[in-house]
Amino acid sequence: xxxxKLKTNDLILQFTAKIVFFIIFFFSIHIFFAGxxxxxxxxxxxxxxxxAIVLLVIAFDLKTVRKIxxxxxxxxxxxxxxxxLATAAFPIFVGKPFFTHFFDYFNLPLFGKTSLHTAxxxxxxxxxxxxxxxxxxxxxxxxxx
Amino acid sequence: xxxxxxFPILITFFTGMILIFFQKxxxxxxxxxxxxxxxxxxxxxxxxxxxxxxxxxSVTFGDWxxxxxxxxxxxxxxxxxxxxxxxxxxxxxWYSFGSIxxxxxxFFYYPGVMFILTGVNGAFTTGDIFNMFVFFEVLLxxxxxxxVLGGEKKQLRESIQxxxxxxxxxxxxxxxxxxxxxxIGTLSMADIAMKITAINQPGIITTIAVLFLMxxxxxxxxxxxxxxxxxxxxxxxxxxxxxxxxxxxxxxxxAIMRTYTLFFVHDIAFTHQMLLIFAVLTIIAGCIGxxxxxxxxxxxxxxxxxxxxxxxxxxxxxxxxGLEGAMFYLVHDMIIKAALFMLVGIIVYITGTSDLRKxxxxxxxxxxxxxxxxxxxxxxxxxxxxxxxxxxxxxxxxGFAAGNTWSSIFILASSLIVLLSVIRIFLYAxxxxxxxxxxxxxxxxxxxxxxxxxxxxxxxxxxxGSEWVTPFMDSAARVLTNPSIYIEAVMKGAQP
Amino acid sequence: MEIVMAFVCGFLFMxxxxxxxxxxxxxxxxxxGLLSHGAHLLILTMGGLGGTAPPVLAEGxxxxxxxxxxxxxxxxxxxxxxxxxxxxxxxxRAYQELKxxxxxxxxxxxxxx
Numbered sequence: 001x002x003x004x005k006l007k008t009n010d011l012i013l014q015f016t017a018k019i020v021f022f023i024i025f026f027f028s029i030h031i032f033f034a035g036x037x038x039x040x041x042x043x044x045x046x047x048x049x050x051x052a053i054v055l056l057v058i059a060f061d062l063k064t065v066r067k068i069x070x071x072x073x074x075x076x077x078x079x080x081x082x083x084x085l086a087t088a089a090f091p092i093f094v095g096k097p098f099f100t101h102f103f104d105y106f107n108l109p110l111f112g113k114t115s116l117h118t119a120x121x122x123x124x125x126x127x128x129x130x131x132x133x134x135x136x137x138x139x140x141x142x143x144x145x
Numbered sequence: 146x147x148x149x150x151x152f153p154i155l156i157t158f159f160t161g162m163i164l165i166f167f168q169k170x171x172x173x174x175x176x177x178x179x180x181x182x183x184x185x186x187x188x189x190x191x192x193x194x195x196x197x198x199x200x201x202x203s204v205t206f207g208d209w210x211x212x213x214x215x216x217x218x219x220x221x222x223x224x225x226x227x228x229x230x231x232x233x234x235x236x237x238x239w240y241s242f243g244s245i246x247x248x249x250x251x252f253f254y255y256p257g258v259m260f261i262l263t264g265v266n267g268a269f270t271t272g273d274i275f276n277m278f279v280f281f282e283v284l285l286x287x288x289x290x291x292x293v294l295g296g297e298k299k300q301l302r303e304s305i306q307x308x309x310x311x312x313x314x315x316x317x318x319x320x321x322x323x324x325x326x327x328x329i330g331t332l333s334m335a336d337i338a339m340k341i342t343a344i345n346q347p348g349i350i351t352t353i354a355v356l357f358l359m360x361x362x363x364x365x366x367x368x369x370x371x372x373x374x375x376x377x378x379x380x381x382x383x384x385x386x387x388x389x390x391x392x393x394x395x396x397x398x399x400a401i402m403r404t405y406t407l408f409f410v411h412d413i414a415f416t417h418q419m420l421l422i423f424a425v426l427t428i429i430a431g432c433i434g435x436x437x438x439x440x441x442x443x444x445x446x447x448x449x450x451x452x453x454x455x456x457x458x459x460x461x462x463x464x465x466x467g468l469e470g471a472m473f474y475l476v477h478d479m480i481i482k483a484a485l486f487m488l489v490g491i492i493v494y495i496t497g498t499s500d501l502r503k504x505x506x507x508x509x510x511x512x513x514x515x516x517x518x519x520x521x522x523x524x525x526x527x528x529x530x531x532x533x534x535x536x537x538x539x540x541x542x543x544g545f546a547a548g549n550t551w552s553s554i555f556i557l558a559s560s561l562i563v564l565l566s567v568i569r570i571f572l573y574a575x576x577x578x579x580x581x582x583x584x585x586x587x588x589x590x591x592x593x594x595x596x597x598x599x600x601x602x603x604x605x606x607x608x609x610g611s612e613w614v615t616p617f618m619d620s621a622a623r624v625l626t627n628p629s630i631y632i633e634a635v636m637k638g639a640q641p
Numbered sequence: 642m643e644i645v646m647a648f649v650c651g652f653l654f655m656x657x658x659x660x661x662x663x664x665x666x667x668x669x670x671x672x673x674g675l676l677s678h679g680a681h682l683l684i685l686t687m688g689g690l691g692g693t694a695p696p697v698l699a700e701g702x703x704x705x706x707x708x709x710x711x712x713x714x715x716x717x718x719x720x721x722x723x724x725x726x727x728x729x730x731x732x733x734r735a736y737q738e739l740k741x742x743x744x745x746x747x748x749x750x751x752x753x754x
Contacts, residue, residue, distance in 0.1 A: 038697060043719060078165035085162065089155060091208075092148045098217075099206040137726045141733055275713055282720045289727055293734075301735040302747050305666070308728055312673045313661070315724075319680045319717050326709070327687035 010059060017059035024052035032127060036115070042123035046130025053131075054138055062142050073135040080128025087122040150192050150202045150219035153227050154266045156185040161259030171250045175242055178255045182235040182262075189231050193224040197620060201634035203272065211636055212336040218272035218635055221621030222472065226269045226399060229476050232603070233391050233483045234262050236596040240487050241384035243592030244494065249294050249382075257294065258388065260287035265392050269399060272635055274325065275332045277400065278318050281364070285311050288393060291385045292377070303380035310373045314363035321356040328353070335635035338407045338628050347412050354409040354416045358401065358423070365397025367457065368426035371450050375434065378446050383490030386442065390449050391483040395475060398453055402460050402471065406625045413463055421461035425552050427454030428559050435566035439501045441489045441574070444566055445482070448525065451563055452478040458556055459540035467543025469622035473611070474536030480604045481525050481532060485567070487597040488518050492574055494593060497583035501570065506579030514594070515575040517601045522571060524604050526564035532608030533560075646686040653679035666732045666742040670725065677721035681714045 028048035035041025056065050091100040103117035160181035167173045196202055196219050205214040219227075238258060245254055264284025271277050289311075292304045326332060328349060329340050341350060359370070366374040374394075378386055401420075409416050431450030438444050456478065459471030489499075491514060496504050508515045520531070527533030537560065544553030574580075607614065624630050653675050660672030688710030696708035736742050 039695070043715075074165060074168070078162050081162045082159075085155075085159060089159075092151075095147070097204045097206060097208050098148050098151055100208040133723070133726075137730060140730055275716070279716060279720070282724075286723060286727070289724075289731075293731060296734065296738070298738055301731070301738055305728075305731065305735060305744070305747075308724075308731065309661075309669065309673065312721075312724055312728070313676065315720075316673075316676045316680045319677075319713075320683055322713070323680070323684040323687040323710075326684075326713075327689070332709070 014059045017055050021052050021056055024048055024055070028052065032123065033120075035123060036117065036120065042126030043130055046127040047134065049127070050131045050134035050138075053135060057138065057142065062139065071135075073132045073139065075132075077129050077132030077136065080125045080130075080132060082125075083128065084122050084125025087118055087125065090118070147202075147204050149188075149195070150204060150224075150270065151217060153185045153189040153192065153231060154263055154270060156181055156188065157231075157259045157266070158263040161256040161263065164256045164259065165253065168251060168253070171247065174250065174255045175238075178238055178259065179235070181259075182231060182238060186228065186231040186235055189224065189228040192219055193228050193617065196221060196224050197617060201624070201631065203635050212331055212333045215276045216272035216333055216335070216635055217270050218335075218631070219270060220624045220631060220634070221617060222399070222403070222624060223269045225472065225476055225617055225621055226395070226479075227266045229479050230262065230265050230269070230392050230395075233479060233600070234258065234388065236600045237384055237387050237391070237483060237487070239596040240387070240490075240593060243589040244490060245382060245384050246295070252294060253290065254294060257287045257290045260284075261291065261388065261392070263287075265396055268396050272334050273332055274334055274337065275322055278315070278322060281318070281396070282315065284393070284396065285315070288389065291388070292381050294385070295382065297380075300380045303377045306373055307377035310363060310377075314360055317356065317363075318360045321353060321360055324349075324353050324356065333635070334403070334407060335632045339632050339636075341408055342411060350409065351412050351415060354405070354412075355419070357404050357409075358416075358420065361397045361400040361404070362423070363397075365394050365401060365453050365457075366427075366450055367453060368423050368430055371427065371430065374450065375443055375446050378449075379440070379442050383442075383486060383493065386446075387483050387486035387490070390446065390486050391479045394449055394453055395479055398456050398475065401457060402468075402475075402625070405460060406463070406468070407628045407631065410463075410628070417461045417463050420457055421549065421552060424454045424457040424461055425555060427451075427457070428556070432559060432562045432566075436562065441492060441499050441501060441570055444570060445485050445489055448485075448563060448566065449482060451559065452482070455537065455540065455556060455559070458552070459536075459543060462540070462543040462547045462549070463626075464543050464546055465622055465626050466539050466546055468625045469618050470536050470539025470541075470543055472536075472618050472621045472625075473539060473614075474533070476614075477524075477532040477536050477604070477607060480600065480607060481521060484521050484597060484600040484604055485525060487593070487600065488514070488521055489570070491590070491593050491597060492518075492570075494590075495582055495585060496574070497581065501573040504574040504580040505577040506575070507582075508575040509579070510582075513598075515571070517598055518575070519571055520605065521601050522564070522567040524601075524608060525567055526560050528564075530609050532604045532611075534608060535611045642690050643686055646682060646690070650679050650683045650686065653682065664743050664745055666735070666744060669744070670728055670732060673728070674721070674725055677717065677725075681717055684710045684714050684717070 028045045031040040031048060032042060032045030053065065053069065088099045092098060101118045103115060105113055105115050108114050160177060164174050164177060202219040203216055205211050205216045207214050261284050264280050264287060267280035267283065268277055271280055289304065289308055292307055293300050325337065328346065329337050329344060331337055331340060363370045378389055405416065405420065428451050431447050431454060434447035435444050435451065438447065456471050456475050459467045459474060493499050495507065495511065498504065524531035524533055527537040541553045541556055544556065657672045657676035657679060660668045660675065663669065688707045692706030693704045694702040694706065696705045696711065732742065739747055741747060
């Protein structure tokens with residue numbers, strides 16, 4: 001069977017995707033930091049970010065997206081894992097049980113009184129792992145036509 | 146150093162992550178994984194000695210008090226198993242240099258091994274029932290990776306079955322934990338053991354015991370639930386098979402052992418009798434399979450099933466001798482199964498086939514391999530003074546003490562069938578007319594031969610030197626027979 | 642409410658088992674997804690459905706929902722997400738290699754290469 005390939009016109013999709021990508025991306029960052037004391041966090045944020053990238057993949061194609069974001073997602077996953085484990089393992093060196101978190105309040109310029117928590121570093125690791133794994137899967141399936 | 150007991154787990158986990166960055170450089174991957182396995186083994190040895198000297202070690206994550214945080218517990222049982230699995234993986238990794246193939250090495254074989262080891266050791270060490278589920282998933286995910294690695298048609302076909310079985314068993318695990326939580330209201334294993342008697346609802350607890358037997362039985366391959374094991378394990382290459390055969394089913398056995406000595410001790414007449422019946426049926430099923438096949442891999446794979454039955458028979462006795470024998474036999478079986486799979490792998494490599502009927506006469510060319518195989522086979526069957534003997538003796542002694550005379554005699558008789566099934570490989574492959582061989586490289590043969598031989602020597606040492614191992618086994622069996630030691634040690638760790 | 646949840650779980654399990662017993666690989670995978678959803682709902686129900694406020698630190702709230710089942714479900718969801726993604730990729734690869742997604746035909750695809 002011969003398939004006649006029509007030239008698809010996704011101008012609107014491509015144009016929208018460019019804008020919506022940033023909206024989703026910034027929203028995912030907001031969700032990531034909201035996870036500090038309220039619902040949200042690295043996992044949801046990571047999924048949102050990867051969905052933003054997937055939107056780009058749908059609007060353009062894998063090759064273009066790889067040119068825009070030249071990231072090796074396997075390494076990204078590994079970095080995230082190391083970051084998460086290192087945060088969890090750090091208390092070993094100060095004689096506390098594994099996974100003990102530390103937090104304190106700081107007066108930062110611009111932000112005012114802010115609470116900083118090592119759990120955020122762990123969450124950043126989770127974020128990287130989720131984005132890395134999801135994108136690896138999408139690339140594996142999407143690579144061959 | 147309160148965190149010292151975590152080192153064997155953390156080192157392998159960390160190495161796995163590091164190795165992902167060196168995907169292209171095989172030699173660096175090999176060196177790093179061997180060194181870190183060596184270091185982790187030494188750490189595990191020190192943890193074991195420390196536990197033997199100072200009693201059970203425990204650490205609760207995040208500085209929470211004990212029943213609220215996730216506790217990791219190193220007692221006699223877990224440290225022995227952690228040390229054994231690290232030691233075996235060291236030799237299996239060395240063995241895979243010559244046999245796994247460059248393509249797989251490029252594609253995250255070594256990280257897979259490291260992560261599977263993290264999962265296995267974590268499952269051995271954890272003191273929290275849901276955390277055990279998480280570590281089970283860690284080891285299962287890496288086993289999924291290892292079983293499909295290479296992407297041959299047979300691997301793809303069999304791995305789908307393997308993964309589906311494990312997904313369903315994981316769902317059952319979650320459901321069972323949910324039931325347990327709804328009744329007891331806690332997830333820490335020591336806390337559960339403490340509260341389970343106070344709650345006094347024997348009926349529902351027995352139901353949960355049966356559900357746990359199903360969940361862990363699927364992983365440990367006991368009688369009605371072993372159907373997936375022979376075909377799935379035959380698919381991946383030999384080093385992966387050795388790793389799976391030595392470690393994966395044993396995690397299930399350990400979980401049954403732990404839950405049935407710690408939680409479900411209120412209705413032994415029903416639960417442990419059931420365990421005993423399933424153990425005997427498992428041995429029968431395994432024996433039939435081991436005798437029926439002419440494929441060397443299948444013969445040893447069915448011997449895994451037999452060994453699981455023997456160990457669970459020891460657990461079902463619920464007395465000191467039976468449990469000490471089960472521990473002895475568990476460690477013995479991990480070592481000897483890895484050694485046998487590695488030996489069989491060499492035979493398959495030399496002959497180019499896994500069909501016994503096409504082999505023969507290897508004794509003339511490879512005499513030392515033949516003798517080492519014979520020693521390993523005798524060790525598996527439990528001929529004194531080799532390693533299987535002490536464990537089986539104690540298990541049978543425990544069986545007699547518990548009044549299960551006939552089934553104990555049956556266990557003894559089954560050793561003869563085990564011996565027959567592995568001696569068949571010796572007769573077909575090493576004696577008789579010379580069969581087919583393929584051209585092999587001397588260097589690769591050496592790479593396979595040395596780790597295998599050292600492992601066989603370790604198993605001999607384990608059997609002959611069982612006198613020195615006994616104190617460790619004693620302390621393991623003491624924890625198993627007397628759960629209050631475990632509970633007190635964990636709860637005491639709560640208030641420093 | 643617990644009764645309704647029990648029926649929902651039972652219905653999910655029923656659908657899951659029906660799908661898993663079918664031949665097509667894709668339906669089996671959807672079945673395993675439903676199975677894990679059922680298991681997650683079961684955890685939620687088993688932990689008790691009481692509690693009006695979310696288990697997040699806030700002032701003046703005493704009637705919290707039990708956080709442990711939620712933590713367990715979150716963990717289980719993440720794990721089942723990973724496993725489902727893995728088996729989807731695997732099924733796709735198997736479909737490419739074996740040219741079928743029918744499990745019976747897969748078994749019967751003869752002696753391997």
